Amino acid sequence: MRPSRHETLSPQKYASPSLPTKPISNLPDKTYLELAAGHEHIGVWRMLRRPLIVLVVIATAVPIMAVQRITLGLFAFSTVSFGFVVLIQMAVGAAISASAPSRRASMPRALDLWFAGHVPYSLWLLLVAAAFAASPYASLDALIALAAVPAVWTAVVVAAFCRHVLGTSRRGARWRATAHFAVTWAMAFELVALSAGGWFQITRSVTRLFE
Amino acid sequence: MRSPRAASATLLLAGMAIGSAADRIPARTATRAGDYLVLSGDFHVHASPGDGALSPWMLRAEAARAGLDVIAVTNHNQTFTGRLAGRISQTGDGPLLIGGEEITNPQYHMIAVGIARTVRGADVSAADAIADVHAQGGVAIAAHPSHRFPAYNDDATVAMLDGVEAAHSDVYRDQEFRKELAAFFERARQVNPDIAAIGSSDFHAMPPGIGRCRTYLFVRERTKAGVLDAIRRGRTLAVDGDGHLTGDPSLIQLLGNARPDGRVDTHPARRRFSVAIAWLGALGLVAL
Secondary structure, three states: OOOOOOOOOOHHHHOOOOOOOHHHHHOHHHHHHHHHOOOOOOOHHHHHHHHHHHHHHHHHHHHHHHHOOOOHHHHHHHHHHHHHHHHHHHHHHHHHHHOOOOOOOOHHHHHHHHHHOOHHHHHHHHHHHHHHHHOOOOOHHHHHHHOHHHHHHHHHHHHHHHHHOOOOOHHHHHHHHHHHHHHHHHHHHHHHHHHHOOHHHHHHHHHHHOO | OOOHHHHHHHHHHHHHHHHHHHOOOOOOOOEEEOOEEEEEEEEEEOOOOOOOOOOHHHHHHHHHHOOOOEEEEOOEOOOHHHHHHHHHHOOOOOOEEEEEEEEEEOOEEEEEEOOOOOOOOOOOOHHHHHHHHHHOOOEEEEOOOOOOOHHHHOHHHHHHOOEEEEEEHHHHOOHHHHHHHHHHHHHHHHHOOOOEEEEEOOEOOOOOOOOOOEEEEEEOOOOHHHHHHHHHOOOEEEEOOOOOEEEOHHHHHHHOOOOOOOOOOOOHHHHHHHHHHHHHHHHHHHHO
16 A cells, blocks of 8 residues: 555555555655665565566567567567566666665665666656557657656666665765766667667767757 | 555456467468569568567567568677577478678678678678678678768679668658668669669567568579579569569569568457556556
8 A cells, every 4th residue: 555645654564565666766765764764674585576577567568669569478588588687787786785884774675675766767668668559650769868767767766775775975875876877878878889780870870860 | 456566467467368369370372473482571670689679589470470471680790699590490380580690880781691600890891791791602782771871882882782772661760761762772773783672671679560661572482592592683672661662673563463461460459458458567567
């Protein structure tokens, strides 16, 4: 059950198995503060639950986006093909969590809360899938430009995560959020450049936008 | 239902189950023109792992839905996925998968079909790339030739090519590009009258899907060798998404009104419904 607007966000409520993610997206500072105060120890399954949801979202969105169809086979193949994305995010989350000596949650719990911050990108991915399911001529440039919203939103969520779950200072949180932002986009561009034949492909695409 | 998340997961699974049940690929009928079997092909498709969203297995099924007899997997500057596709093609029934590469250089993009060894596009001229492709037994096709690719300004290079993309999915986003493709094909035909007209989707991950623009091939046998032979000898027609044909007028005449089957969507309403409820299920998992 989600708390009402005026309800107190108690740690016990958020320590429940059906931990909502929406408050983390809406009020990252307040929610992460409450969650970190819970000191909850979780098992491997609970730690993997949110990463699996991210993988499910990717494996659902990709076939819908690419072929406007979803089947069990397409879902299974997409899960295998794009599992590496979640593994990279898990490695980044583990690296950031390990970099904070004053962490207020166990590593499994920190990773669980790290993936709770994936909501902005998940929603963007589902938006892209819906756009292409509705029209094959949806503007790819516009949808890519819209990725600025989850990028900024995620930076705010990551900063909140660092402050309240990892126990960093405000400055340390900003530093880590900026580093995360830079590394995420550098990796994304590098992946695109590698698979598209070189960085000149990216510079050419960017140049075309201004022609 | 125990929780909103369980309800969402159920919705997602139901969507996938309905989508699977609605996914029926009808049998294709062979189209003949004169002494030839007419095949539909798409020789510019990207796959995963690499710069495409779908694995070769998924692409093969999608090619069948799109009414294609043959596709070439041509990732940028790598042949691993193409070789994988070639192996898959040897198993079971379904469209032929031929391995290849989109040789990618700032001066040119070139589709190589039927090669196994990567041509390092960043390091070689277009002429040297074509020579390497031919040495491997493959065919070389100018990919989306436009003013952005100055290597094709050289007539000697164009004369070495086996084919030219004369129809490409991007013409639906850019009318100037459509004119450039038409002008380049006319110029290539003057330099090399037997050059093959190729229609391609250049599918990566977004619509329009594979086979939106395609190639009709006039083959003597439905094999990789038969397909490559048709391209080498220029027995092809490029087909755009509206069905307009580009290529040798005698082949257009030979084809007459006959057309290979196109894309078939057997249960469009069920497909859309399955997508809608699976999408809602995924949204529920994220937001609830």
